Amino acid sequence: MRGKLAVKKYLMVALTIIGVVLALALVPNPLNKKMKGELKARGYLEYTPQEAMELAYARCTTCHNEEKMIKYCSRCGPPFIVVVHYMKKYIDIAQKKGAMDVKQLTDAEAIAITQVWNAVVGNWEGDWRKKDIKRLLENDEALARFLDVPVKDRKIESALKGKTAPGAYKYQQEGL
Ligand code: HEC
Numbered sequence: 732m733r734g735k736l737a738v739k740k741y742l743m744v745a746l747t748i749i750g751v752v753l754a755l756a757l758v759p760n761p762l763n764k765k766m767k768g769e770l771k772a773r774g775y776l777e778y779t780p781q782e783a784m785e786l787a788y789a790r791c792t793t794c795h796n797e798e799k800m801i802k803y804c805s806r807c808g809p810p811f812i813v814v815v816h817y818m819k820k821y822i823d824i825a826q827k828k829g830a831m832d833v834k835q836l837t838d839a840e841a842i843a844i845t846q847v848w849n850a851v852v853g854n855w856e857g858d859w860r861k862k863d864i865k866r867l868l869e870n871d872e873a874l875a876r877f878l879d880v881p882v883k884d885r886k887i888e889s890a891l892k893g894k895t896a897p898g899a900y901k902y903q904q905e906g907l
Pocket residue numbers: 790791792793794795799800803807808814815818821822823825833844848
């Protein structure tokens with residue numbers, strides 16, 4: 732008898748939890764948005780190209796403005812995949828200093844952001860030897876793996892490819 736009651740109680744608790752989770756998932760609310768953002772940052776959900784663009788502008792303009800990305804070019808240095816890896820180091824340093832509140836990029840965020848700048852400013856990974864890029868990526872396994880994904884299979888990058896950031900060299904070269 733007691734055992735049966737206990738089972739009933741657990742069932743009720745389980746159902747309540749499922750109900751709350753469902754309600755949270757179905758009703759659009761700020762918490763839901765935050766949860767989704769977290770799931771995307773962790774790579775469980777995909778960023779849409781538009782979301783990736785917003786993420787790139789938001790996260791890459793905390794320490795300098797967007798000119799840094801927009802004026803960056805193939806003559807300036809290694810491709811964005813390497814730049815994003817370097818920026819993770821600057822974020823580490825900034826966090827250690829504790830001078831500013833800046834969040835480290837997750838792997839999914841770094842991959843989404845790399846695709847955005849590749850698409851709207853330029854992707855010159857092909858001008859470099861893969862070996863050299865991998866060396867520069869050091870122990871960044873997520874980005875190193877992403878390097879091997881052809882552009883046509885990179886959803887965000889291929890969706891944004893025709894677009895240009897106003898002021899980018901690519902934009903000027905195309906005479907637009
Ligand atoms: C924690 C602060 C910080 C964040 C966040 C940050 N950067 Fe930077 N960035 C720097 C610093 C510091 C430099 C180097 C000094 C300089 O050039 O002003 C730099 C330089 C650059 C440069 C110029 C590099 C060169 O060789 O000329 C590019 C491009 C750039 N950042 C892109 C990005 C991108 C893309 C992101 C987003 C993923 C980003 N930054 C986020 C701090 C940051």
